[in-house]
Amino acid sequence: MKKLIMLLLSVTLAFALAACGQKQEGGVKEPAPATGGSAATGGEAAGKKTVYPLTIKDDSGKEFTFAKAPERIVSLSPTETEVLFALGLGNKIAGVSNLDDYPEEAKSKPKMGDLQGNPEAIIAANPDIVFAGLSLNKNSVAKLNELKLNLFQTNPKTIDAAIERVLLFGQITDTQAQAEKVAEQMKKEKQQVADALKGLKEDQKKKVYIEFSPGWTVGKGEFMDDLITLAGGVNVASDLQGWKQISEEKIIQSNPDVILFAKGVPDLEKTIRSRGGWDKINAIKNSKVIGLDDSLLARPGPRITKALADVAKAIYPDLVK
CATH class of the missing domain: 3.40.50.1980 (Nitrogenase molybdenum iron protein domain)
Known part of the structure; x- marks a missing residue:
């Protein structure tokens, strides 16, 4: 029962981040060169592009400055993982939580522990950013910060906030055109219910x-x-x-x-x-x-x-x- 509650509260839960420079608090190291090709498609290249450096606060109030889009991403939540895959970022995901099961490709990604994360596995994944929800316990947050891992936390409480998170992740990862497509589909489905x-x-x-x-x-x-x-x-x-x-x-x-x-x-x-x-x-x-x-x-x-x-x-x- 505990795991189900944690899933909800995290799901209720979510994460995002990537960034720049040598800041110890809220900065993200310069991303390593991509190994799997760009997530952007030809259509996306002609779409809206993120201008870096980009400074954003997460839902914990922590400020991050992104020098460029992250190349190696760890997600500690099934929700965040679904967002990242929907944005076409599967090739940049270096690890996911043990509970991640959608899309099918997520099941084969390296596992980073449960919703509280396994610091050793996360360190080994060498991420530029770690996305997680505010439900991550204080000890885990302190440990990840102590290890200088860039932890970006989100916590949408409404459907509209969930849509906004898709757009936020698109901005951070320079996949704004795809994020807008996903958000528009979500808005369309929401409106269909309202119309009915x-x-x-x-x-x-x-x-x-x-x-x-x-x-x-x-x-x-x-x-x-x-x-x-x-x-x-x-x-x-x-x-x-x-x-x-x-x-x-x-x-x-x-x-x-x-x-x-x-x-x-x-x-x-x-x-x-x-x-x-x-x-x-x-x-x-x-x-x-x-x-x-x-x-x-x-x-x-x-x-x-x-x-x-x-x-x-x-x-x-x-x-x-």
Whole structure:
């Protein structure tokens, strides 16, 4: 359960960086020559280009100056890895976390440990930049900084912030044209859901409960709550902040119309249905207990708008096709 929560909170999670000069705090060493060819395509070469040096702050408030695009990148999060591959940077990825499984190519990349990272493996990868989420624990952050590894952390809490991160990574890595294509597709998918739900009145909105890991739900301030809201639902845990352990009695009182759960978690649906008194909940009485792809649901990367469509279809199957 702990790993699932960490994945969410990191996924809720993300990273980016690359840079310049000899700064010890927030600088990135001069990238080594590329060994696998440029990530840019002919069409990209004619598109928007990043002007270096580039100075940017990450979500931890740390400032970085990039002399040029990084050539060797380590990602400690499945979400960041998906963004990097979507930008065509697979040949520059020198390592990923043990949990990275998408796209297929990510599985064959050198492993850098779990979501907290393995410093020895990261050092051996010799990265210009390490992308990670704010969920990285303080000890890991301190260790990576002590080793003079350039750690860039991001933490998108909404779908719009996830789109902005794609554009940010494109700017840092000089793949802006591809980043804009990915962002436009995400915006298009988000708008398709909005258009499908445009006739939905306030009093028609369904109450939704989501459980990603046994006994845990999500309140305000997290991208999964944003997913439910954009999908036209009302999160029954919206009075909470962040990830919280549930009160079973409170969920009964909230009486959600739809229950969503991570279908990859063993026996989670059985756990939900077997709780005392939950058979009285409308969602269970009306067979509206719906499992969704947890890797889509948990990662605010390029596929998060596909997760939005899945959530909207689960809540309003007659409106969202």
